[in-house]
Amino acid sequence: MRYCREEAPSDRSVAFAGYDLSSSGRLPLMREDYGSGSRIATDYEPFDGAKERTRLWVRMLVQTADEVVMDVGGVHAPVANALRRIMLVEVPTMAVEYVTVHRNSSILHDEQLAHRLGLVPVLADARAFAERPPGSAAATARDTLRFRLRVEAPSETTSTPNGGRAQSTAVYSDQIEWVPLDAAPQPAARPRLMPGILLAKLAPGQAIDLEMDAVKGYGQEHAKWSPVATAAYRMAPRVQITRDIIGEQAQRLVRLCPMHVFDIEDGTGRAVVRRERDCTRCEECVRVVRAPVIDTADDIEEDEGEGEEEAMPPEDAADTDASFARSIRLGHDPEHFIFSVESTGQYRADVIFLEALHILKHKCVRLLQEIQRRPEEEGFG
Amino acid sequence: MTQEPSVRASAGCAVPRTPIDGASDRPPPTVHIEQSADACQVTLTLENEGHTLGNVLRYMIARDPRVEHAGYSVPHPSENRVKVNVITRPGTRALDVVQSALANVALLCDELSGRYEAAASGGTSSTCP
Ligand code: SF4
Numbered sequence A: 001m002r003y004c005r006e007e008a009p010s011d012r013s014v015a016f017a018g019y020d021l022s023s024s025g026r027l028p029l030m031r032e033d034y035g036s037g038s039r040i041a042t043d044y045e046p047f048d049g050a051k052e053r054t055r056l057w058v059r060m061l062v063q064t065a066d067e068v069v070m071d072v073g074g075v076h077a078p079v080a081n082a083l084r085r086i087m088l089v090e091v092p093t094m095a096v097e098y099v100t101v102h103r104n105s106s107i108l109h110d111e112q113l114a115h116r117l118g119l120v121p122v123l124a125d126a127r128a129f130a131e132r133p134p135g136s137a138a139a140t141a142r143d144t145l146r147f148r149l150r151v152e153a154p155s156e157t158t159s160t161p162n163g164g165r166a167q168s169t170a171v172y173s174d175q176i177e178w179v180p181l182d183a184a185p186q187p188a189a190r191p192r193l194m195p196g197i198l199l200a201k202l203a204p205g206q207a208i209d210l211e212m213d214a215v216k217g218y219g220q221e222h223a224k225w226s227p228v229a230t231a232a233y234r235m236a237p238r239v240q241i242t243r244d245i246i247g248e249q250a251q252r253l254v255r256l257c258p259m260h261v262f263d264i265e266d267g268t269g270r271a272v273v274r275r276e277r278d279c280t281r282c283e284e285c286v287r288v289v290r291a292p293v294i295d296t297a298d299d300i301e302e303d304e305g306e307g308e309e310e311a312m313p314p315e316d317a318a319d320t321d322a323s324f325a326r327s328i329r330l331g332h333d334p335e336h337f338i339f340s341v342e343s344t345g346q347y348r349a350d351v352i353f354l355e356a357l358h359i360l361k362h363k364c365v366r367l368l369q370e371i372q373r374r375p376e377e378e379g380f381g
Numbered sequence B: 001m002t003q004e005p006s007v008r009a010s011a012g013c014a015v016p017r018t019p020i021d022g023a024s025d026r027p028p029p030t031v032h033i034e035q036s037a038d039a040c041q042v043t044l045t046l047e048n049e050g051h052t053l054g055n056v057l058r059y060m061i062a063r064d065p066r067v068e069h070a071g072y073s074v075p076h077p078s079e080n081r082v083k084v085n086v087i088t089r090p091g092t093r094a095l096d097v098v099q100s101a102l103a104n105v106a107l108l109c110d111e112l113s114g115r116y117e118a119a120a121s122g123g124t125s126s127t128c129p
Helices: A048-055 A077-089 A110-118 A247-256 A295-302 A349-373 B051-062 B094-120
Strands: A004-007 A016-020 A057-063 A069-072 A093-104 A144-152 A169-172 A177-179 A198-202 A207-217 A227-242 A262-264 A270-272 A328-343 B032-034 B041-048 B067-074 B080-090
Touching: A004 B094, A016 A207, A048 A069, A048 B094, A057 B094, A069 A349, A069 B094, A077 A227, A077 A328, A077 A349, A077 B051, A093 A110, A110 A144, A110 A198, A144 A169, A144 A198, A198 A207, A227 A270, A247 A262, A247 A270, A328 A349, A349 B032, A349 B094, B032 B051, B032 B067, B032 B094, B051 B067, B051 B094
Parallel strands: none
Antiparallel strands: A004 A016, A057 A069, A069 A328, A093 A207, A144 A177, A144 A207, A169 A198, A227 A328, A262 A270, B032 B041, B041 B080, B067 B080
């Protein structure tokens, strides 16, 4: 496929440059150097607890109640990925699951309103609760948090303070109240739902009266139980300049990178890597740009069979105006992950990663115990 | 979006408290084990598990030098089940390798928890480069 794109305005003679996005032209650096990041079993050295311990490291970059950004080093992709997946769907939270509607004359259908309530984060630590057995009608304080919402919009005849007619009444999650179950001891902090979320708007005279049960669940079943808004990682980017880039070329490189990764060293005028972590690996800096071509319909057809020699600069050529492909190595560190976790509010963000580690560990320990419990003769051996 | 340690805003965050056992009320793991006659080959079928555990287990098993082959598959995307297959070199029981891999993942989690808690409480966590 052939694209046409306006060059950076400062680029003198080249008004348009067509460049090749076929695999041969586009990814010359992925195969060598750091590789694509995928590894096969033999790439990993044998597990040695003591060695593993010295390799691991964690560094917090952002740590607030809502968000954690951190570097995790010395782990491999399968472990990082397992932790990410667990944070998303296997850390339990509380969410509204059963709604009993006593009265609902609002414009929202019962099921719509119930769904909406389900998505409001319940600010309670689900780890202190048990799972409610499916189908059990009896809610206990051990497995359920009960809330009640009762609102009625003033009727039309009520005059508003400014003398006008009553307008619509907004219903916010703040108006939901906790209803203690059993004679359970009152917790220090009253359980509540995330405040400030608009649930409905009532016309004059409309009313909502409902009771809801929040139960413990897992994101696997429904996203309303997921404790995170995002839980993602990326491998730390690595950018290396393998050949000096100086003078005008250096300045061109600085302009080229949309993430401002490069800078010019004072004195020498040499291009240096300054903000490596900001690299998105867009490959703008290493893209092989062809000599300018005028793209007409004919031209495209004629060019169809062109091989990759055209796309790549000659093996021993210094960088041409067109590309830094031979002076810059792009890659990423396969043992350095930048995690970003945002909490939806049930837990402090920095607890979620720890909880995921804990759950992964328990999965393994319980499976190990289960295997060890089996009699020796099992199987067809 | 520069992510440098200077943006850290941890004033209100103390050490995360040790989690209450989040996994305790989950049903016990269901596993079906098939072994070959010489015990060098084993296939575990884990119910209610998926890529999360399958891949990490395959990875840890493959790191064991006694292993000839380690693989996993989720036979059907809408069945919550994963199969882990291991073939070991002669003289090694495949199930032993699985067991040590499970213990290793658990160990790794413990170590990483330690590092994480140290980093989260603002201590020195590590030998970070
Ligand atoms: S790939 Fe090159 S141009 Fe793109 S962000 Fe990274 S350093 Fe900048």
